[in-house]
Amino acid sequence: DGGITQSPKYLFRKEGQNVTLSCEQNLNHDAMYWYRQDPGQGLRLIYYSQIVNDFQKGDIAEGYSVSREKKESFPLTVTSAQKNPTAFYLCASSINAGRIGANVLTFGAGSRLTVL
Amino acid sequence: DAKTTQPNSMESNEEEPVHLPCNHSTISGTDYIHWYRQLPSQGPEYVIHGLTSNVNNRMASLAIAEDRKSSTLILHRATLRDAAVYYCILDSGGYQKVTFGTGTKLQVIP
Numbered sequence: 001d002g003g004i005t006q007s008p009k010y011l012f013r014k015e016g017q018n019v020t021l022s023c024e025q026n027l028n029h030d031a032m033y034w035y036r037q038d039p040g041q042g043l044r045l046i047y048y049s050q051i052v053n054d055f056q057k058g059d060i061a062e063g064y065s066v067s068r069e070k071k072e073s074f075p076l077t078v079t080s081a082q083k084n085p086t087a088f089y090l091c092a093s094s095i096n097a098g099r100i101g102a103n104v105l106t107f108g109a110g111s112r113l114t115v116l
Numbered sequence: 117d118a119k120t121t122q123p124n125s126m127e128s129n130e131e132e133p134v135h136l137p138c139n140h141s142t143i144s145g146t147d148y149i150h151w152y153r154q155l156p157s158q159g160p161e162y163v164i165h166g167l168t169s170n171v172n173n174r175m176a177s178l179a180i181a182e183d184r185k186s187s188t189l190i191l192h193r194a195t196l197r198d199a200a201v202y203y204c205i206l207d208s209g210g211y212q213k214v215t216f217g218t219g220t221k222l223q224v225i226p
Contacts, residue, residue, distance in 0.1 A: 043216035102148035103207050107159030
């Protein structure tokens with residue numbers, strides 16, 4: 001079945017450590033996104049990528065980095081510069097239909113990061 | 117980016133219809149209206165989307181006002197599994213980012 005796989009599901013990190021969250025999709029989607037969700041809050045956009053080797057900052061990119069070397073992969077690194085990294089991280093993808101259609105998003109199950 | 121406004125929470129009795137409102141007074145002519153829902157500790161799930169006309173699918177119906185400044189997601193018979201946070205978002209299509217607000221938390225009462 002096609003979908004988005006995020007790993008790990010749960011991750012614990014010590015302060016000052018970088019950590020990388022994996023996101024892989026086999027939907028042949030062009031666009032991929034990373035969101036952060038804090039308890040009781042909505043989703044905030046961290047980074048997004050429309051094509052391979054290109055990505056743009058979202059609303060809260062500081063302290064995060066991404067790469068898009070392959071169409072199916074969009075890993076997110078939470079760096080030590082992120083002051084409050086404990087959150088639920090969601091990866092999504094869309095076919096990116098251009099001006100013809102609408103960007104229907106498919107989400108992964110999420111990764112919960114806790115900083116000790 | 118055009119914004120949406122939704123009530124923070126709503127309640128519904130089980131097996132009753134539910135109307136979830138969304139205001140988007142600054143919507144542009146090319147913005148699609150999307151609805152997603154999120155169960156606790158899961159990723160959001162696509163529900164329905166539309167541009168101008170009302171839309172129906174197996175999950176729900178979407179009613180869009182004639183001036184497109186508001187829309188309503190309709191769940192015809194609420195079940196306990198429909199208890200979730202429902203997000204109404206606007207998407208310009210094409211190469212534009214998609215952003216989410218805080219949504220409406222729907223509680224279904226047995």
